Amino acid sequence: MSTRRPLIAGNWKMHKTVAEAESFIQQLLPLVYAAEAVDLAICPPFTALAAMVDSARGSRVQVFAQNMHQAQAGAFTGEISAPMLTEIDVDGVILGHSERRELCGESDRGIALKLAAALDAGLEPILCVGESEAERERGETERKLRHQVQEGLAKVETERLGEVAIAYEPIWAIGTGTVAEPEQAQEAAVFIRALVASRSPEQAGRVRILYGGSVTPENAASLLALADIDGALVGGASLDARAFAAIVAAAAPA
Ligand code: PGA
Numbered sequence: 417m418s419t420r421r422p423l424i425a426g427n428w429k430m431h432k433t434v435a436e437a438e439s440f441i442q443q444l445l446p447l448v449y450a451a452e453a454v455d456l457a458i459c460p461p462f463t464a465l466a467a468m469v470d471s472a473r474g475s476r477v478q479v480f481a482q483n484m485h486q487a488q489a490g491a492f493t494g495e496i497s498a499p500m501l502t503e504i505d506v507d508g509v510i511l512g513h514s515e516r517r518e519l520c521g522e523s524d525r526g527i528a529l530k531l532a533a534a535l536d537a538g539l540e541p542i543l544c545v546g547e548s549e550a551e552r553e554r555g556e557t558e559r560k561l562r563h564q565v566q567e568g569l570a571k572v573e574t575e576r577l578g579e580v581a582i583a584y585e586p587i588w589a590i591g592t593g594t595v596a597e598p599e600q601a602q603e604a605a606v607f608i609r610a611l612v613a614s615r616s617p618e619q620a621g622r623v624r625i626l627y628g629g630s631v632t633p634e635n636a637a638s639l640l641a642l643a644d645i646d647g648a649l650v651g652g653a654s655l656d657a658r659a660f661a662a663i664v665a666a667a668a669p670a
Contacts (some may be wrong), residue, residue, distance in 0.1 A: 420624050422640065422667040423581055423647035425457040425480060425542060426654025427510060427628075437464040440657050441471045447661035448476065454667045455647075458654065459510055462496055466504045473505075480508040480542070483516060486529035498537035508540030510649070512568060514587045524567035532571035535579060542581045542626065542649060543568045545608070549588035558607055565611045574615050578622025582608055583649040589629025591651060598638050601627045605644035633662035640667045 432440065437460050448456060457478040460468050468479045485495035501509065511534065512527040527543070534541040545564035547557040565582065572580060584604045589596050596604075605625045613620035627639050628649030639645055647667060653659040 420622065420646045421453065421455050423455040423457065423624050423626060424660075424664045424667050425459060425510070425581075425583075425626070425647070425649050426660050427459045427482065427513070427649055427651050428461065428655060429482070429515070429651060430461060431655055432460060432464060434464045434467045437468055438471060440655075441468060441477070443657035444477065444661060445472070445475050447657060448664050451476070451661075451664050451668050454664055456664050457508060458660075465501070465506055469505045478507040478540075479505075480510060480540070481506055482510050482513065484509050484511075484530060484534065484539075486526070486533040488533075498533050498539055501539060502537050506539065508542065509534050510542045510544060510583075512564070513544045514546055514585060514590060518587075524564055527568050528571045531568060531580065535572060535576055540579065540581065542583050544583045544585050544628070544649070546583075546585040546587050546590075546629070552586065552588065557604065561604060561607055562611060565608055569612070569615075574619065577612055577616055577619035581624040581626055581647070582612075583626040583628045584608060585628035585649060587629075591630070593630050595630040595632075595635050595639070596627065598642055601639055602642040602644055605642065609644055631663060633659050633666065636663040636666035 457480045459480040459482050481501050485492050485497050488497055511530050516522045531541050545561055547560040551560050586596050608625055609620050612623050624646040626647040626649045627645045631648045631650045632653050
């Protein structure tokens with residue numbers, strides 16, 4: 417059993433108005449009140465961040481953004497910076513989600529800059545990595561993960577590597593209902609941890625590796641029981657307070 421605290425993060429993507437987010441959090445708070453051994457975060461759209469921070473204040477629920485820009489400020493229309501997030505007490509940020517890599521052209525180099533800026537600002541980053549179906553079929557999973565992890569962490573000081581959470585999210589499992597087999601998730605997590613260990617074995621023991629991709633209350637326990645999986649990044653199932661709370665409960669060590 418590892419000493420790493422499990423982290424369950426709900427990535428709402430482009431879902432929920434402020435009113436819907438309010439109703440979710442009021443439903444969630446009593447359901448997760450007792451889950452003391454688990455860290456949990458919700459990642460609403462930018463427009464609902466401030467309201468969620470206020471509603472979750474004093475609870476065990478943290479609030480993360482889904483993206484940010486690496487610069488402090490500047491001529492970047494449509495972007496949000498780390499100081500804007502910390503000003504309203506946002507706790508962390510998802511970086512390099514595959515949808516942003518694919519749909520918004522995010523690169524490993526850009527993500528590396530964002531990761532360093534997030535840590536500097538005191539935000540807890542979740543770095544997302546994962547291979548496509550074609551890459552897995554071609555036997556290129558490790559090559560892809562090596563590239564994404566090494567490049568993504570390139571600007572993080574060695575002694576701070578353990579502060580980053582890394583979400584292994586195979587693209588073929590995201591939003592498809594096809595969850596990775598536990599062996600596939602564990603194998604990828606071991607590989608990712610070894611990549612961190614090549615820089616610092618000590619930090620590799622601290623870094624939390626999450627699994628993401630079609631996590632549900634039904635399959636969460638078998639994934640969260642894996643030795644090197646320290647939590648989950650949950651998309652669709654995080655939109656429902658009961659389903660999300662059930663996944664949080666599955667992460668609590670027996
Ligand atoms: P999903 O999304 O749980 O809906 O598959 C996961 C994610 O994109 O982070």
